[in-house]
Amino acid sequence: MAYDENKYSVQKLPNPLLLHWILNPGLAINEVILGQRIPKVTLIDKTSKASLIERTYVPCPSCGAIHSGMLWGKGNAFGHWLGYICPNCEQKIPCLWNIFSLLLLAVLSPIWFPLKKIYEQKYITFELSRYKKAETNIAKPINKFTWIKMGASFGLLMLAFFVATEYFRDGITLDKFIFLAIVNVIGGLFFGAVMWFFMGRKKG
Template sequence: MEFNKDQYKIYTWKNWMMLHWILNPGLAINELIFGQRVPKISLEDKRIEKPRIERSFVPCPHCNTLHDARTWSTENGTGFKNWFGLYCSNCGGIIPCLRNGLSFIILVVTFPIWGLFIKKMKANWLDKQAKRYENINIEHIPNPFDKKSWLKTGLIWGAFMFLLMTFVFPFFDGQEITLKTILVGLVFWTLGGLGFGYFMKTFLNKKGATTDANSSSV
């Protein structure tokens, strides 16, 4: 698919946020266990005077439909369980997604276990998708980083990363978990969560060009 670069900002694996998804080992849990996925290509309409979260789109390479990125959200029950990719409710195709680096390694190593069942698992998963998208409601999805919501969202993210990086990964890596590492992790990920929440608030609430600006640029 080709996109108008004057209208859309195109996000691919080369964007730093996409690279973060690929390189952050903690996100392997989101991907493999929860089925949270990030599309290989997403678009941001630069000409819509709305917050970035309301002007982000995901193109389907099979039918060329531009889906509102909020289609896949926890409010709609579609934010997770997307293990095989993002489902296109228009054509029934699967929109390709990025693969987290650690997820890729785990899948390669464990392929002898699940490889024989992959076709059946994918078919069963695909059969359930159409029903999940019957009652999609985009307009009433709250902005998780609006007003003071960014504090709650950021702290939840920080708590998740704290548990993951302070207990889960060290446990499986055979590292010692001490009171010092717990306290350091608590402070670090609390501040990290607040920083993450504030950054996402600033990033997702940034509005596109105004109508006057668009008119003057034509």
């Protein structure tokens, strides 16, 4: 699929950031547990001076529609385990897979594969229903509180994951919980700051 390269910068493999996504073992948690996905092709509007997140677009190879990347941002960044669904033609938009996610999914295939067969169509319907709220969020201004909220949400999700892991492994004590809470609050705020630095600043 051809794009207007005078207007868009095309981001796809072997882009270093996308290589990082598929090779970093820690990001398997984002994919398999949190359902955060990254499309194989992303377009960046070179003509706009808005922040990167506002200049990011996701093309659908099936129908040719070009969607704002913010449809899968803000309050709709997680829960996309089976990938992105095009709001226009309702077909899947190809997404990357972290190689460690694929290894984990191979091990867990007896569990998730039957569930995929049973619930895939319901998943697509659910994904499409989320876009109405996401479109409302696009109209809301992005400020520093947006990134703090994003970092806090990420930190809470990671805290829940690590607490559950410790509970089933050795049991959770108050000391462990406090330690995990402090680590994940700091980690969440750092995540939000990094996202603001790369995605939220206006183009100079």
